[in-house]
Amino acid sequence: MNTQDIQLRDPYILPDSKHKKYYMYGSTDKDIWREGNGFDVYISEDLRHWEGPCTVFHKTDNFFAEVNFWAPEVYEYHGRYIMFATFRRKDNDLLGTAVLSAEQPTGPFALHSSGPVTPADWSSLDGTLYIDEENQPWMVFCHEWQQVGDGEVCAMRLSPDLSESVSEPVILFRASEAAWTTPFHSQRFxxxxxxxxxxxFLFRTAPGSLLMLWASFVDGRYALGIAKSPSGSLMGPWLQEPEPLYSSDGGHGMVFRTWEGQLMLAVHTPNRTPEERPIFIPVVEDGDSLKVSPMNRQTG
Known part of the structure; x- marks a missing residue:
């Protein structure tokens, strides 16, 4: 199937250099707001034509969540494949990011942590892995705006096997610190x-700055911005780019490099179910930041 035929949110690409294949994960339930079944993967050699879907995780009868299976990210880590994914817990109706693992990128994935590793009394989502300069693993995640009003991006250190947190969360920044964000008006909250x-999602530039892609809203449209830590440290301080990198009703982005060496941004757009589709946009390093490539070509 072609990219434009795939309904998927929160695209995450794992390049397999050995077999020259791209594995695309994401929120793949047809209605992720009301369903919770599992995650699929799609496999491609050219980012245009895909095999799949192949189920990589499906909930069991005793799984701790029933709805809202969101934003899986998969990493090769110490000889296994690790997935960070967000679920809404049955016991307290709060979101949390858990850790799963498998022997292959196609799964099957099973729980690696005992449940969410984010704080039990927080509504947390979209955990991503970061390995610091001392080779220590961290989870960077969002403390949800629905609980705190002004959404936070936080970090906490993980055990070497990624199965549990070993530090208290640290707030890196809040959404309102970015000049480009506007309040998301919701009658529900x-x-x-x-x-x-x-x-x-974290990315280190050639000069050594640490960048973070993150999503919010501009006048009701989903958008993607960049925060940067000029010191190169996860602890910042984090400075916000004044303008979003992408503002055409899409976001939840990550970057990866193609086999040809092109740095590519993956986002989903539009931000409406069931119309959301993954797209790939060439980007380039611009000093200590990223910008859309002058080629301005979209694949998908």
Missing amino acids: PGTGNYVTDGP
């Missing part, structure tokens, strides 16, 4: 700041 944080 009145009385909050309504500043959204979604989908953090």
Whole structure:
């Protein structure tokens, strides 16, 4: 199938250099707001034509969540494949990011942590893996705006096997610190700041700056911005780019490099179910940041 035929949110690409294949994961339930079944993967050699879907995870009868299976990211880590994914817990109706593992990128994935590793009394989502300069693993994630009003991006250190947290969360920044964000007006959650944080992803530039892609809203449209830590440290301080990198009703992005060496941004757009589709946009390093390539070509 072609990219434009795939309904998928929160695209995450795992390049397989050995077999020259791209594995695309994402939120793949047809209605991710009301369903919770599992995750699929699609496999491609050219980012245009895909095999699949292949189920990589399906909930069991005793799984801790029933709805909202979101944003899987898969990494090769110490000889296994690790998935970070967000689920809504049955016991307290809060979102949390759990860790799963498998022997192959096609799964099957099973719980690696005992449940969400994010704080039990927080509504947390979109965990992503970061390995620091001392080779220590961290989970960077969002403390949901629906709980705190002004959404936060936080970090906490993980055990070496990634199965549990070993530090308290640290707030890296809040959504309203970015000049480009506007409140997300929702009648469901009145009385909050309504500043959204979604989908953090970290990328180190050639000069050594640490960048973070993250999503929010501009006048009701989903958008993707960049925060940067000029020190190169996860602890920042984090400075926000004044303008979004992508603002055409799409976001939850990540970057990867193609076999030809092109740096590519993956996002989903539009931000409407069931119309959302993954797209791939060439980007280039621009000093200590990223910008859309002058080629301005979209694949998908």
